[in-house]
Amino acid sequence: MDKFWNDLAEVFASDRYLEEFLTGTWESLYSTVIATVVAFLLGLALAVLLVAGERSGVRPLPGPLMKVVNILINILRSVPFLILMLFVTPLSLILLGTQIGTVASIPPLVVAAAPFVARLVETSLREVDPGVIEAAQAMGCTPFQIIRKVILPECLPSLISCFTTAFITILGYGAMAGAIGGGGLGKIAINYGYHRYNLAVCLVATVLIVILVQIAQAIGSYLSARVDHQGKTRKVRYRVRLNDPARQEETT
Amino acid sequence: MIELRHISKVFPTAEGELRALDDINLIIRDGDVFGIVGMSGAGKSTLVRCINLLERPTQGQVLIDGQDLCALPERELIRKRRSIAMIFQQFNLLMQRTCLKNICFPMEIAGVKPAQARQRALEYLDIVGLPDKAGAYPAQLSGGQRQRIAIARALASDPKILLCDEATSALDPKTTRDILRLIQDINRRLGITVVVITHEMGVVEEICSHVAILDHGVLQEAGTVEEIFSNPKTEAGRRLVYPDGVAIDQLPATNVIRVAFQGGSSYEPLIASLAIDCGVKANILGADTRNVNGQAFGSMLLGLPDDPDQIARAMNYIKNQPNVTVEEVGEGHG
Ligand SMILES: Nc1ncnc2c1ncn2[C@@H]1O[C@H](COP(=O)(O)OP(=O)(O)OP(=O)(O)O)[C@@H](O)[C@H]1O
Ligand SMILES: [Mg+2]
Numbered sequence: 406m407d408k409f410w411n412d413l414a415e416v417f418a419s420d421r422y423l424e425e426f427l428t429g430t431w432e433s434l435y436s437t438v439i440a441t442v443v444a445f446l447l448g449l450a451l452a453v454l455l456v457a458g459e460r461s462g463v464r465p466l467p468g469p470l471m472k473v474v475n476i477l478i479n480i481l482r483s484v485p486f487l488i489l490m491l492f493v494t495p496l497s498l499i500l501l502g503t504q505i506g507t508v509a510s511i512p513p514l515v516v517a518a519a520p521f522v523a524r525l526v527e528t529s530l531r532e533v534d535p536g537v538i539e540a541a542q543a544m545g546c547t548p549f550q551i552i553r554k555v556i557l558p559e560c561l562p563s564l565i566s567c568f569t570t571a572f573i574t575i576l577g578y579g580a581m582a583g584a585i586g587g588g589g590l591g592k593i594a595i596n597y598g599y600h601r602y603n604l605a606v607c608l609v610a611t612v613l614i615v616i617l618v619q620i621a622q623a624i625g626s627y628l629s630a631r632v633d634h635q636g637k638t639r640k641v642r643y644r645v646r647l648n649d650p651a652r653q654e655e656t657t
Numbered sequence: 658m659i660e661l662r663h664i665s666k667v668f669p670t671a672e673g674e675l676r677a678l679d680d681i682n683l684i685i686r687d688g689d690v691f692g693i694v695g696m697s698g699a700g701k702s703t704l705v706r707c708i709n710l711l712e713r714p715t716q717g718q719v720l721i722d723g724q725d726l727c728a729l730p731e732r733e734l735i736r737k738r739r740s741i742a743m744i745f746q747q748f749n750l751l752m753q754r755t756c757l758k759n760i761c762f763p764m765e766i767a768g769v770k771p772a773q774a775r776q777r778a779l780e781y782l783d784i785v786g787l788p789d790k791a792g793a794y795p796a797q798l799s800g801g802q803r804q805r806i807a808i809a810r811a812l813a814s815d816p817k818i819l820l821c822d823e824a825t826s827a828l829d830p831k832t833t834r835d836i837l838r839l840i841q842d843i844n845r846r847l848g849i850t851v852v853v854i855t856h857e858m859g860v861v862e863e864i865c866s867h868v869a870i871l872d873h874g875v876l877q878e879a880g881t882v883e884e885i886f887s888n889p890k891t892e893a894g895r896r897l898v899y900p901d902g903v904a905i906d907q908l909p910a911t912n913v914i915r916v917a918f919q920g921g922s923s924y925e926p927l928i929a930s931l932a933i934d935c936g937v938k939a940n941i942l943g944a945d946t947r948n949v950n951g952q953a954f955g956s957m958l959l960g961l962p963d964d965p966d967q968i969a970r971a972m973n974y975i976k977n978q979p980n981v982t983v984e985e986v987g988e989g990h991g
Binding site: 534536537539540542543544545546547550554555558559561562632633634635636 | 709711735736737738739741742743745747749750751752753754755762763765766767794796797814820
């Protein structure tokens with residue numbers, strides 16, 4: 406137990422650790438942001454395909470095609486992340502010329518997260534009121550206009566929530582990626598905690614990850630509520646105009 | 658002019674085919690306010706959705722100004738829909754857009770320049786009486802206000818036809834009346850043909866010039882509101898026009914007559930003079946008169962004494978009254 410306290414004291418005392426944690430946090434952050442953005446865009450595209458392309462969707466696509474996409478997503482989702490990562494690292498080699506390091510961990514993260522995001526976003530796209538879509542069709546919207554001007558804007562608040570969830574999930578995956586050649590806080594935690602029995606460093610790295618998650622969730626929740634005008638999550642603000650003639654009449 | 662020719666719609670369901678519409682033929686002329694009434698499940702929504710082909714009929718033709726919509730390629734159809742506006746029971750506004758942006762929406766779709774669209778949207782806000790709600794979101798409005806915004810949005814596409822599917826069914830009676838006034842006003846001022854789907858006869862009474870009665874997917878009868886209200890010819894029509902009326906099957910067979918009023922006179926003097934002039938004491942079994950466009954319409958079921966002579970006298974007397982028709986209803990059901 407003494408070793409733990411000594412280690413902990415050293416973590417806060419030495420510049421070397423500070424620098425390592427700063428780099429780790431930065432690596433975790435940028436790899437997660439890049440992977441989340443790419444995975445989200447891919448997942449969003451897949452989700453739109455799934456929702457718009459089904460038989461009762463706004464732009465029905467051939468049934469067999471939809472089946473293939475569905476099965477593909479299910480397969481990718483059911484393979485455990487660590488195993489998927491082993492399969493996908495060669496892709497990093499082709500795309501980025503390297504198999505190890507922070508950047509190299511991005512493609513596997515994307516491949517692992519995109520199908521998950523697709524299902525997440527699919528659910529939220531399906532929550533758009535069918536009546537509103539029908540109204541848009543009646544107004545003479547093309548399928549593309551319905552997707553771009555009705556479906557996506559109407560579920561913007563929940564898309565932001567999906568993005569937040571994706572970010573947090575990918576941050577978690579990224580920590581796992583640290584175990585097999587990735588960088589970031591995950592790597593620090595594994596290196597010190599597992600290989601060198603330095604639990605203090607491991608603990609600090611973990612706390613940093615937790616803090617990142619908390620911050621991400623707070624920002625995500627705030628933005629989601631901020632853009633939502635449906636009225637359920639946000640208090641309706643009434644503007645009272647003092648020079649409103651109707652009001653003056655009432656008071657006199 | 659909207660012309661529906663032999664429209665049928667069959668839905669495949671788990672329990673087999675469901676014939677929601679059966680060989681509907683209907684003509685709606687320009688400038689009419691045309692009501693389509695029927696009980697729940699009669700196929701009203703399906704029928705109105707066939708007019709803009711949100712629902713493709715299994716058979717038949719939808720002609721608008723002589724052009725068969727079913728024959729149009731998808732692209733043309735989408736363009737055509739822009740001249741057929743629609744409002745709904747649940748308003749179906751875009752919740753993440755302000756009222757002004759909602760009204761701009763159809764113009765945005767049609768490629769109107771933003772500044773011009775905004776200008777026109779403000780005018781439509783004025784027409785529907787909500788000039789101060791431009792920046793409000795639909796969630797901040799009451800049901801009646803939302804429907805006004807939906808109407809403004811419908812007008813924004815400069816339509817020739819306005820389809821209303823139960824547009825007032827989610828509103829209270831007073832708001833319903835206001836919205837119906839607005840629709841009537843729009844019909845008169847802008848000459849837009851209005852098709853009103855409803856299950857409430859009150860709505861038809863309030864604004865329609867013509868009405869069609871739909872029952873179980875079959876068009877029972879159609880005509881001017883005066884015709885149908887004063888003398889519904891079909892069982893379904895009678896059930897809708899006189900929901901509280903006496904069930905004819907339960908009446909004594911041969912001595913019941915239906916007297917229909919087509920404007921003008923009220924029924925009390927008739928009953929009184931029937932007793933005084935003819936010495937026939939009639940028993941009122943059921944009555945329902947309505948005030949349509951300032952005239953009295955309605956009908957009444959009379960039970961007459963079981964005496965062929967008195968019945969003949971009564972029939973003869975009533976037949977000679979102005980604006981009144983009479984028929985024996987006992988026979989057909991005996
Ligand atoms: N997409 C569909 N698939 C299967 N059956 C349908 C479909 N749409 C409508 N129906 C059936 O068609 C019939 C007519 O429905 P419709 O919605 O047109 O009735 P309605 O007259 O508008 O009733 P309400 O007054 O309750 O709105 C109903 O029996 C309904 O179950
Ligand atoms: Mg309906």
